[in-house]
Amino acid sequence: MNTSHWAQILAIVRLEIWKTFFSRRGLWIYLFALAPVLLFTANSIYAPREQARLAAIAKSHSVSLADLTAITRGMSSSVVVAKLGEPYEQHVWRHRADHGRFFEHDVYNYTDGKSDFTFHFFNGILRRIERSDPQSLPENLLVFATIFRFYFLRLAVFFGCVGIFTNLFRGEMLDKSLHFYLLTPVRREVLLAGKFLAGLLATVVIFTASAALQWEAMLWQFPHAAVAAYFAGPSAAHLPTYLGVTALACAAYGSVFLCAGLLFRNPIVPAAVILLWESANLFLPATLQKLGVIYYLQSLCPLAAAPDSSMPAALTLLISAAPAASVPVALSCLILFTLAVLAYSAIRSRTLEINYSTD
């Protein structure tokens, strides 16, 4: 690469970046990227309001946490009311059971001002207790880690890269405008590098901005001092790490889908195959798991999305993963993989032909 190549790459990036960011075909990518931001924002608005509501209720229906936790299944509704007093909210339903009979379903709500308890009585006997505690920062971080691994990386970034990188060549083939690049004194490898960098710039901006916004939206409900204290130590690297993982995901998936757009008339087919492989990654033996990009991306994530006791068994099964790769190994593998795919694409780009009638 000499300076004229870099000037050509810059010219390509300038031409590509506008249409990559503002393509009508790509509006859905923004929806995919921003959906978790909306989720965390909604939660950050809801959680403090819910806390304020419970605190206000507790002033008129004061119940201690000890009394609430002393209630056990099998108690009658009259016993519960005798111990705790009248609930602050009560609902009654009549359900039809077998043989035309009915049963009563009573729902009583109590609070100590922080936690919300919901008791379900069936024909007057307590059968189910639901407890909702105030959200904590570590809990939210775990939620973030889970959404980041199972939605953001696997779906949002993945499909975002499908949409942007496959269009760099295939989209121009469909628009019949790729030949203009091929009529310039630009080596095909330089064209590929320029297009890749344009796609990378767009995806990194969109998805790291989304990850940063999700992070801010998640922390918004917590007092600034508490957040500052929590992230004063090693946790300070969490956000930069998530952003770095996002950028690496864009580079690795981007190289794959750039190559797919170059080689396949319909890149959705290889994208579906790769999605299947990446999704099946969790169910594969540890050795085979290492053949997926997602394995190395997850190895770099700061928090493991560990299953807790309340998670459904199916989800627990999904989350069981092979031991994570070390950071140097994961980084090296992702970078080498990206470079290898780009090198292969560069070789194939040399024989790229314009034949719109068959595309």
Added chain:
Amino acid sequence: MNGNNNVIFENVSRFYGEVLGVNRVNLSIPPGITSLVGPNGSGKTTLMNLMTGLIRPTHGCITILGIAPTDPQKLFRLVGYSTQFDSFPKGLTGFEFILSFLKFFGYSSATSTVLASKAIAQAGLTDAAHRKIAAYSKGMRQRIKLAQAIAHDPKVLVLDEPLNGLDPLVRTETIALFRRWADEGRHVIVSSHVLHEVDLISDRVILLAGGYVMAEGQIHGVRTEIQEHPMQILIRCDRPGALAARVFEQDHVVAAQILPDGGLLVQTRDADSFYRQLNHLALENIRIEGVAPADDNVNSVYQYLVGGEEASK
């Protein structure tokens, strides 16, 4: 002439799967205006795409002034190609389109601006330069493609159906532009299926049919080589009847027809002998006012070579 100054095809074939694009093409195209002539599907665009590297030959070798089409870095400093594809990068004005194209040549912004303005002016689009290409008419789109092809001042211009969609005035101006470039020693390679137009502009023609080169060279030379079709010569004189009787005495004359306007149309298998004989006849009290070949044009040649049906397509 040095081969390095020509566009050379050596035994070039191109197949699209089972379908023939062009087959066993051997050409050496010197500077000047060269027209690729043939009906749709004859292989004109395939030849142009091959010489600009947009597609690759299945067999054979191509060089443009000594440079292979696989080396775009060198090739497109010498070659400008106006394609038949009628689509453009989205959202650009004509000026931005040419300017962005010139950026790839490493010109400074100031130089690019000057070159873009000059090319647009040559294509007669100055007034519309800052309008979006999406709002251009077909003729304007044709001209902006021409501007893109000439913007970097190439030595070889490859122009696929460049006169399509142009109004008569612009057509005349564009043909004059081709002539000027050719006179400057450039290669101007144009494709056309409008045969009478080719007669007007070409220094030489390459006749294509079904992916094969049927004939190439100066149109008169090509016509002379077609022996199975007698040459038609139109003679204007004061006594066409007497002249008809005299020319029939020659073995190589196969037909003579007196036209309603008084002209005499003669068909001969040996034009050179006929012209020599005509000089003697001119001395025998027959006043010859004019002699001209009647079928020494691309349309006739093409019909003789590939048949009237295909030529009329």
